[in-house]
Amino acid sequence: xxxxTCSKPNQMASGRHETLLAEIERVSSTGGFCWHVAxxxxxxxxxxxxxxDLEATVPVTLPLIRTRIHAEDLPFLDDMLERxxxxxxxxxxxxxxxxETVKYLLLSARRRDDADDQALYIGAIQDVTRRRLSxxxxxxxxxxxxxxxxxxxxxxxxxxxxxxxxxxxxGIMTNASTCLEMLASDPPDLxxxxxxxxxxxxxxxxxxxxxxxxxxxxGKRGGKTESLDLNGAAREVIAxxxxxxxxxxxxxxTEFADDLPSVTGDRVQLQQVILNLxxxxxxxxxxxxxxxxxxxxxxxxxxxxxxxxxxQDTGVGFESHDAPRLFEPFYTTKSGGMGxxxxxxxxxxxxxxxRLWAEHHxxxxxxxxxxxxxxxxxxxxxxxxxxxxxxxxxxLMRRA
Amino acid sequence: MADATLVSIVDDDESMQQSLPDLVSxxxxxxxxxxxAEEFLASDCIGQTKCxxxxxxxxxxxxxxxxxxxxxxxxxxxxxFVTGQPDQDLRRELLAEGAVECLFxxxxxxxxxxALDTALKKVKRG
Numbered sequence: 067x068x069x070x071t072c073s074k075p076n077q078m079a080s081g082r083h084e085t086l087l088a089e090i091e092r093v094s095s096t097g098g099f100c101w102h103v104a105x106x107x108x109x110x111x112x113x114x115x116x117x118x119d120l121e122a123t124v125p126v127t128l129p130l131i132r133t134r135i136h137a138e139d140l141p142f143l144d145d146m147l148e149r150x151x152x153x154x155x156x157x158x159x160x161x162x163x164x165x166e167t168v169k170y171l172l173l174s175a176r177r178r179d180d181a182d183d184q185a186l187y188i189g190a191i192q193d194v195t196r197r198r199l200s201x202x203x204x205x206x207x208x209x210x211x212x213x214x215x216x217x218x219x220x221x222x223x224x225x226x227x228x229x230x231x232x233x234x235x236x237g238i239m240t241n242a243s244t245c246l247e248m249l250a251s252d253p254p255d256l257x258x259x260x261x262x263x264x265x266x267x268x269x270x271x272x273x274x275x276x277x278x279x280x281x282x283x284x285g286k287r288g289g290k291t292e293s294l295d296l297n298g299a300a301r302e303v304i305a306x307x308x309x310x311x312x313x314x315x316x317x318x319x320t321e322f323a324d325d326l327p328s329v330t331g332d333r334v335q336l337q338q339v340i341l342n343l344x345x346x347x348x349x350x351x352x353x354x355x356x357x358x359x360x361x362x363x364x365x366x367x368x369x370x371x372x373x374x375x376x377x378q379d380t381g382v383g384f385e386s387h388d389a390p391r392l393f394e395p396f397y398t399t400k401s402g403g404m405g406x407x408x409x410x411x412x413x414x415x416x417x418x419x420x421r422l423w424a425e426h427h428x429x430x431x432x433x434x435x436x437x438x439x440x441x442x443x444x445x446x447x448x449x450x451x452x453x454x455x456x457x458x459x460x461x462l463m464r465r466a
Numbered sequence: 467m468a469d470a471t472l473v474s475i476v477d478d479d480e481s482m483q484q485s486l487p488d489l490v491s492x493x494x495x496x497x498x499x500x501x502x503a504e505e506f507l508a509s510d511c512i513g514q515t516k517c518x519x520x521x522x523x524x525x526x527x528x529x530x531x532x533x534x535x536x537x538x539x540x541x542x543x544x545x546x547f548v549t550g551q552p553d554q555d556l557r558r559e560l561l562a563e564g565a566v567e568c569l570f571x572x573x574x575x576x577x578x579x580x581a582l583d584t585a586l587k588k589v590k591r592g
Contacts, residue, residue, distance in 0.1 A: 230550075233482070237484070237572075239574060244488045269481050312525055313551075415515075439533065
C-alpha cells in the first residue's frame with residue numbers, strides 16, 4: 067500500500083493498541099474508512115464489514131456499497147460522489163441499509179489530500195439503528211401522550227361542547243316547528259315560513275361549524291408541520307371554549323398583535339397547548355368570588371425572531387417554591403387533574419424549539435406564556451416529534 | 467293583541483332570540499325578548515309578565531340568579547327554564563325551588579306548549 071493511497075488504519079497501531087481500537091470500534095458500533103476518490107480504492111476497518119454484512123475477504127468498492135444502500139437513500143450516495151469529485155472539504159449523511167433488518171447509519175468524512183494532491187476522504191460510519199429506533203419509539207409515545215392530554219381536555223370541555231351544539235339544535239327545532247305552524251295557518255304565512263327556513267339552515271351551519279372545529283382539534287393526527295398564524299389558531303380555540311369560559315363566569319379579553327409574524331409548527335399541537343393554558347387559567351379562577359375572573363390572551367412579537375403568546379388570569383396563582391414543579395409530569399393541584407397538561411404542553415413547545423414558562427404576579431393570579439421562533443428564523447421548528455430523524459436527513463444533506 | 471297574555475323570553479343565544487318569539491306568538495301569546503337578566507330587570511315588563519322562558523347560563527346574572535332576585539322583590543312569575551346543558555341534577559334542583567319546568571335544548575314545540583299551559587294554569591290558580 068503506497069503513501070498515495072490509504073494505509074489500513076488497523077495497521078497504524080500495533081499490539082495492544084490495535085486490540086484496544088478494535089474493541090472501541092465494536093463498543094461504539096463505529097467503523098473507519100479511507101477513500102481515494104481518483105482510484106476508487108477503499109480501505110475499511112472490521113466494524114465497517116460487520117455493519118455492511120460483508121465477507122471479510124472481499125475488497126470494499128463503491129459498487130458493492132451501493133448494493134447495500136436502501137433504494138430510497140441512493141440519491142444521497144450519488145450526492146456524496148458528486149461532492150467528493152467537487153473536492154468538498156467534508157460531508158455528513160444519514161443512510162439506511164437494506165440488510166436483513168433496516169440499519170440506520172451516520173456517515174461523516176473529511177478530505178485530506180495525499181502527497182500527490184489527490185483527494186482522500188477519511189471518515190467514520192456509525193450504526194445508529196438502536197438510537198434511531200428508540201427516538202422513533204419516544205416520538206410515538208410523545209404523540210400518544212399528547213393525544214391523551216387532548217382527550218382529557220375534551221372531557222373537561224364536554225359540557226361546553228354539548229352547550230355549543232344544543233344551542234343551534236334548539237334553534238333548528240324551534241324554527242322548523244314555527245315554519246309548520248306558519249304553513250298551517252289560514253292563509254299560510256309564506257314569508258314567515260321562508261324566513262324560518264332560512265334560519266333553520268343558518269343554525270344547521272352553525273352546528274356543523276362546531277363539529278368541524280371539534281374534529282380539527284380532537285381528531286387523531288399529529289406531527290404535521292405547516293406555516294400558521296398564531297392569532298388565527300388562538301381564535302379557533304377561543305371559539306370552542308368560549309361557552310365553557312362563559313359558564314364559569316370568566317370574562318375573556320384578547321390583545322392580538324396585528325403584525326404578528328407567522329410560525330412553523332403543528333397547528334393541532336399548538337392549539338392543544340393554548341387550550342390547556344386557557345382551561346388551567348379558568349380552573350385557577352373557579353373559587354374566586356371577590357374579584358372579576360379575568361382572562362387575558364395576548365400575542366406579540368418577542369425578542370430574537372420569536373413570537374410570544376401569554377395567558378394571564380386573576381386566579382389563585384402559585385407559590386413561588388412550586389414554580390419548578392409546575393411542569394413536572396403528574397404534578398397537579400387540581401382534584402380532578404392528571405397533571406400531564408403542562409408537562410405535555412412544555413414538551414410540545416420544546417419540540418417547536420420554543421420555551422414555556424410561568425410568571426408569578428405581585429397581584430392575584432399568574433401568567434403562563436410560551437414563545438416559539440417565527441417562520442424563517444434560524445431555529446424555526448424542523449424536528450417535530452412524529453419523524454424527528456427522518457426530517458433531519460435533508461437538513462444534514464445540505465450541511466457539508 | 468294588547469290583552470294577550472305576555473310571555474317574556476330571556477336568553478343570550480342569538481338563535482333562541484330569533485326563533486322562540488315567533489313560535490310563542492304563534493301559540494297566541496304576546497312576547498317580549500331580552501338578551502340578559504339585567505335587561506329584563508331594567509324593563510317595565512316585570513309587572514305584566516305572566517310567564518317567563520328563562521335561559522340558565524348567561525354572562526353576568528344567570529337564570530337562577532334572576533329567579534332569586536324576582537322572589538326577593540316579591541314577584542312570583544312562573545318560570546320555564548331552558549338550558550343547553552343536559553344536567554339532571556340541576557333540573558331537579560330548579561324544579562324543587564319552584565320552577566314550572568326545565569327544558570333541555572333542543573326541545574319540541576309540543577313540550578314547550580305543554581309547559582306554557584302548565585305555567586299559565588298556575589297563574590290562574592294563584
